[in-house]
Amino acid sequence: MTTPFPFVAAQVLTASELNSITNLPSSTKTTSYTFTVANAGGRVIMNAAGSTTLTVNTSIFSAGDVVEISNIGAGVTTVTAGTATVSSAGPLAVPQYGGGRLVFTSASAAIYYPSAVTVAAPAASGLTFISTTNLSGNQTNITNCFSTTYTHYEVRFSNFACGGVINMRYGTSGTPDTGSNYCNYQLYVDSSSVGQGGYRFDDTSHCLISNGSAVRGNSLFLSVSSPFESVKTTFAVNACGTSGANSFGSLSSGLVNTSTSYTDLVLVFPSGPVTSGTVSIYGLAKA
Amino acid sequence: MTTPQITIYNALTGEIITRDMNAKELAQFEADKAQELKQAEAEAKAEAAAQVRKQIVLDRLGITKDELQTLLG
Numbered sequence: 167m168t169t170p171f172p173f174v175a176a177q178v179l180t181a182s183e184l185n186s187i188t189n190l191p192s193s194t195k196t197t198s199y200t201f202t203v204a205n206a207g208g209r210v211i212m213n214a215a216g217s218t219t220l221t222v223n224t225s226i227f228s229a230g231d232v233v234e235i236s237n238i239g240a241g242v243t244t245v246t247a248g249t250a251t252v253s254s255a256g257p258l259a260v261p262q263y264g265g266g267r268l269v270f271t272s273a274s275a276a277i278y279y280p281s282a283v284t285v286a287a288p289a290a291s292g293l294t295f296i297s298t299t300n301l302s303g304n305q306t307n308i309t310n311c312f313s314t315t316y317t318h319y320e321v322r323f324s325n326f327a328c329g330g331v332i333n334m335r336y337g338t339s340g341t342p343d344t345g346s347n348y349c350n351y352q353l354y355v356d357s358s359s360v361g362q363g364g365y366r367f368d369d370t371s372h373c374l375i376s377n378g379s380a381v382r383g384n385s386l387f388l389s390v391s392s393p394f395e396s397v398k399t400t401f402a403v404n405a406c407g408t409s410g411a412n413s414f415g416s417l418s419s420g421l422v423n424t425s426t427s428y429t430d431l432v433l434v435f436p437s438g439p440v441t442s443g444t445v446s447i448y449g450l451a452k453a
Numbered sequence: 454m455t456t457p458q459i460t461i462y463n464a465l466t467g468e469i470i471t472r473d474m475n476a477k478e479l480a481q482f483e484a485d486k487a488q489e490l491k492q493a494e495a496e497a498k499a500e501a502a503a504q505v506r507k508q509i510v511l512d513r514l515g516i517t518k519d520e521l522q523t524l525l526g
Contacts, residue, residue, distance in 0.1 A: 310466075311464040
């Protein structure tokens with residue numbers, strides 16, 4: 167029940183109709199729509215899965231007329247100036263569960279007052295910063311760093327110092343995966359020896375750096391692919407640093423031989439606690 | 454001897470917890486340490502064996518390691 171509008175001479179107004187004065191006449195649209203005079207004083211509800219428009223034309227409304235707009239559909243609806251002028255201090259795009267009020271100042275001009283809900287800005291392209299934290303102790307767990315937002319991640323270690331070995335494993339909701347599913351391939355060269363290569367299958371972690379004595383490093387570039395997706399997560403790491411009087415460089419890659427969705431990155435320092443260093447994680451935009 | 458420490462950083466909330474490892478974490482950490490030690494020993498053993506094999510070949514050839522490097526250079 168809604169209050170009749172416009173009310174005309176000799177029309178009978180019932181008590182229930184009058185009591186419904188706070189209940190706006192509503193009209194639901196599932197496709198793009200152009201406002202008509204019947205929408206004055208009422209609410210237009212958009213409910214469409216895809217994008218739609220609400221068009222405002224001139225000579226339909228009068229100064230003082232108001233139209234409420236709400237969008238309950240997944241598709242963004244955009245208040246669009248047809249032949250009339252529409253001014254607004256905010257966005258004209260109305261996301262799902264957003265809305266606003268269109269107030270006419272003349273037959274050819276309206277002001278749109280959007281609610282505080284606005285269409286989310288598209289994700290930035292390129293690398294997006296997720297988090298940074300200081301490394302400390304014998305193990306650093308970074309939880310909730312992987313999500314559906316990104317497929318690929320870049321992890322940068324800076325100015326780290328530790329006992330010589332940095333291992334990595336993944337985890338889900340705070341629980342590290344310690345299964346024997348980690349495969350590693352590594353090439354290592356230092357200034358005191360020729361290069362060495364090696365591999366490990368069915369290990370309980372990935373090896374980022376494996377050095378016989380304490381290391382200091384200024385760079386460790388780690389790429390992690392698809393940790394959150396239920397596919398085999400892969401990694402590649404390029405590390406460079408010093409160990410005593412020697413300098414070293416290593417290239418490693420590997421995969422987890424199980425299709426598990428991970429949310430956490432776990433760093434383990436089994437040959438001695440990390441005494442300094444930070445680790446920053448970035449997500450690579452999908453588009 | 455102090456108990457190894459673990460730091461847990463929640464990238465969503467920014468919460469940081471640093472504490473002693475619990476029994477399960479400690480057991481895994483000790484297993485990680487043992488694994489690294491075993492790996493290092495295996496690599497050292499393999500390297501030593503390779504050096505012995507190299508020296509045997511050098512002795513057969515009657516040249517030194519430096520002379521071999523010169524030949525290969």
